[in-house]
Amino acid sequence: MEIPEEYVDGFTEALAEVSQTGRRLTRDELDARRALGERAAEHGYSLRRVVAAHLSAACAAWPTLPGAASAATAREMSAVTAGLLEAVRQAVDAAGEGYDHAQRLAVRQEEAARREFVDDLLYGRSDLNRLAERAERFGLRLAHEHAAAVATGPEPYDDTHPVTRRVEQALVTRFGARRILLATKEGRLICVAPGSQDDMLVYFAEQARAATDGGRVAIGRAHPGPGGVVHSYEEALNALDLAERMPLTTPVLYAADLLVFPVLTRDRHAMADLVRTALGPLRDARGGAQPLLDTLWAYFDSGCVAAETARRLRLGVRTVTYRLDRIKTLTGSDPADPLHRYVLHTAVIGAKLLDWPAKEL
Known part of the structure; x- marks a missing residue:
């Protein structure tokens, strides 16, 4: 896609003056190059096209530039050429700077729009119909x-x-x-x-x-x-x-x-009552309720196998068996009994969810 001539407006005129005076491009001329570089980026032209447009304009104008046409000696021509090449370099550099600035701004705007969309999407903010329209973009x-x-x-x-x-x-x-x-x-x-x-x-x-x-x-x-x-x-x-x-x-x-866990805690008062009733007596154990609670958790998690429970807790099997007997004595519920096991297991899950015994219920 060829870039329109409007993106090099004023460039050859500036080169004509440079060829006559040997001066560098002025701040206003460089600002004009930056502005045109930004506009080219905003309109979807590639940086390669912007550079090519400036080089093509310079090549086309070069033979007719006043300084180049009037140079009488090789030394004069060399001086004019050096000045013109420096002016072309300045112009291309300024256009590229403006182009890069527009690209960075576009990236920041895109990132900001994406972040805003993600926030609205994950928090359920904004009008849902409008959110659906914005989602198509992503x-x-x-x-x-x-x-x-x-x-x-x-x-x-x-x-x-x-x-x-x-x-x-x-x-x-x-x-x-x-x-x-x-x-x-x-x-x-x-x-x-x-x-x-x-x-x-x-x-x-x-x-x-x-x-x-x-x-x-x-x-x-x-x-x-x-x-x-x-x-x-x-x-x-x-x-x-x-x-x-x-x-x-x-x-x-x-x-x-x-899904079972939200169901268990939906009635927080009932779950807290179950924990206090089924596990509350464990507080009377030497060392408190936590070691016995951990034993029950590992016991149920291992399929109610004492040897596996001992391995997970890094304890001896006899120690685990003793703790299970102690739980039965304190609570009146036998972890090995199917009905008692269900009540105790539910209470242990509730204790974990409610952070008992660290927190009072």
Whole structure:
């Protein structure tokens, strides 16, 4: 695409004066070159075209420039040529500076627009219809189902962090640049993808864990509409929070697998009452309730196998057996009895969720 002559307006006139006087380009002339370079960038012309336009104009005007035409000796011609070449260099440099400034401004504006969109998308702000329109620009069709995944690591990440770039490059290489959004929020990596393409988020989880040296990833369920991304994102955040409090050791968490926990804590008063009733007597044990609570957690998590419980706690089997007998004596509930086991297991989960016994209920 050839660049119009208007982008070199005034250039040959300036060269004509330079050829006669040997002066450098004035500040006003350089400012004009910068302004035209900016305008060329804004209108989509390449920097190569801008440079080529100036060089072509200089070549076309060179034989007719007053100083070049009137040079009587080789020395005079050499001096005129040197002055003209310096003027061309100044002009091209100024045009390139203006072009680069426009490009940087466009990038900053694009980054600001993208950040604003991500904030509105993840917080559910802005008019939903308008949000859906803006999403098209970033490759998302919010009328369809989408799911969000959130990754954490040993340090906070932003859009320019090497980890972010590495994960983004892997996703673009595998799936292309459309229909998937990678961003950062509060130091976490965020990935939004169509709900019908589970492989995108699974691959994101693999790449994020590799890039963060074993970080944790949570994947929300797919939900339709502009508000569906917010819902899925909040599910993923809640899964990460739950994993910290329980604690859960699974490196990739699926919100769909953890739905029982919000159900258990929906009636907080009832859960607190269960914890106090079923586990409250453990406070009377020597050393407090925490060691016995940890034993119950490991016991249920290991399928109620005392030997595996001992291995996980790095204790002797006899110590674990003693603790289980002590729990039975204090609470009146036998962890080996199926009915008692269900009540105790639910109470232990509730204790983890409510941070008991560290916090009073």
